[in-house]
Amino acid sequence: MTDEPTRDELVTPSRSPAVEETRRRSAALFAVLGASDATMAERGDAREQLVHLHLPLVEHCARRFRNRGEPLEDLVQVGTIGLLKAVDRFDTGRGVEFSTYATPTIIGEIKRHFRDKGWAIRVPRRLQELRMQIGSVSATLTQTLGRSPTPRELAEEIGCTVEEIVEGLDSGNAYSTLSLDAGEESEDGPGSMLDAIGVDDDSLEHVEIRESIKPLLDALGDREKKILMLRFFRNMTQSQIAAEVGISQMHVSRLLSRTLDHLRTALETD
Amino acid sequence: MPLTGSDELPDRSDVELRIPAQGVYVSVLRTTTAGLAARLDFTLDDIEDLRMAVGEAAAIVLESAADDADLRARFWLGDRTMTVTVDADTDGTVMVDEDSFAWQVLTTLATSAEFSTTDERLAITLVMQATPLEAAL
Numbered sequence: 001m002t003d004e005p006t007r008d009e010l011v012t013p014s015r016s017p018a019v020e021e022t023r024r025r026s027a028a029l030f031a032v033l034g035a036s037d038a039t040m041a042e043r044g045d046a047r048e049q050l051v052h053l054h055l056p057l058v059e060h061c062a063r064r065f066r067n068r069g070e071p072l073e074d075l076v077q078v079g080t081i082g083l084l085k086a087v088d089r090f091d092t093g094r095g096v097e098f099s100t101y102a103t104p105t106i107i108g109e110i111k112r113h114f115r116d117k118g119w120a121i122r123v124p125r126r127l128q129e130l131r132m133q134i135g136s137v138s139a140t141l142t143q144t145l146g147r148s149p150t151p152r153e154l155a156e157e158i159g160c161t162v163e164e165i166v167e168g169l170d171s172g173n174a175y176s177t178l179s180l181d182a183g184e185e186s187e188d189g190p191g192s193m194l195d196a197i198g199v200d201d202d203s204l205e206h207v208e209i210r211e212s213i214k215p216l217l218d219a220l221g222d223r224e225k226k227i228l229m230l231r232f233f234r235n236m237t238q239s240q241i242a243a244e245v246g247i248s249q250m251h252v253s254r255l256l257s258r259t260l261d262h263l264r265t266a267l268e269t270d
Numbered sequence: 271m272p273l274t275g276s277d278e279l280p281d282r283s284d285v286e287l288r289i290p291a292q293g294v295y296v297s298v299l300r301t302t303t304a305g306l307a308a309r310l311d312f313t314l315d316d317i318e319d320l321r322m323a324v325g326e327a328a329a330i331v332l333e334s335a336a337d338d339a340d341l342r343a344r345f346w347l348g349d350r351t352m353t354v355t356v357d358a359d360t361d362g363t364v365m366v367d368e369d370s371f372a373w374q375v376l377t378t379l380a381t382s383a384e385f386s387t388t389d390e391r392l393a394i395t396l397v398m399q400a401t402p403l404e405a406a407l
Contacts, residue, residue, distance in 0.1 A: 148315035151308040
């Protein structure tokens, strides 16, 4: 470690003695961990101590996710996995505090736990696995049988008892996704279901307008109708229309704007 | 439609479950129903349908159940068929709204559904026939 102030110190210059002590021990242990002449036993010991030293950090992170249907102990457990990863990956040369580095890793691990195990009620792992097996096997059986399978057929296929299937089915009711808007996981992070839902087609509105404009067009005089048609369906310029109808371009312009105004007002008051 | 005349159902059901007439206990009824259906070789779809139908039936009965009433469910188990009657004491005579959402769901899911109202008791009976096991053509 250098004597340069770390980024943490720049942001929060005052620290309690306890935090200071943790920091000091942490740095010392990482020095052992990174020392080229340390024995395997020494490194293992340092790693162990580092994990113990930062367990309160894990608990702190886990507590932020309390009351979300997962027991705090489980969250601490998965958070600790995050801590282990952080200890193994931490590079003292980066000049950041270990806690700064570890916190996102720990929280990431806890969040992944929620994503993977979006079970509203804690269901034993055995049942979760069975439930998944039931899901995949029943999909296959539905294909081959042309109907949904019975628990007996599932049990035969999976190699368990009908009782276990019934148990698995019940536990399936405890599963619920966290939110309807919680989306499929992808490399770029979860995409929301809302992103996949279509929007109203803009043309729909046009259909409505077209339908309501029909009777209005019918009520127009022949010449106005012809000018509208030439302008908007044949895409002719006002001068071309003028030549076609045998009036001046100015006249075409006046007639067009008057007709359009008339249509617009009629549509709005409709 | 209201239950008319006497059915061929024996007086004694094969399984009987009595629970407090409170919403929180309906899940017990639903789970029991599913467990029984699984043993009758119902398909998963049938089981889900039946589970839902019984839940709706219980919801309808609960709505009219007297304060201190019990909800009783009786099951007659046949050859890949199940008849379930859910009933409870009511305050006075009640009617089932056949246009209600719950009743529509129930009649759609079950093979047949009927209700009977006596002076002080509302009973909903539904029959569920399992999907034939021969492969659909």
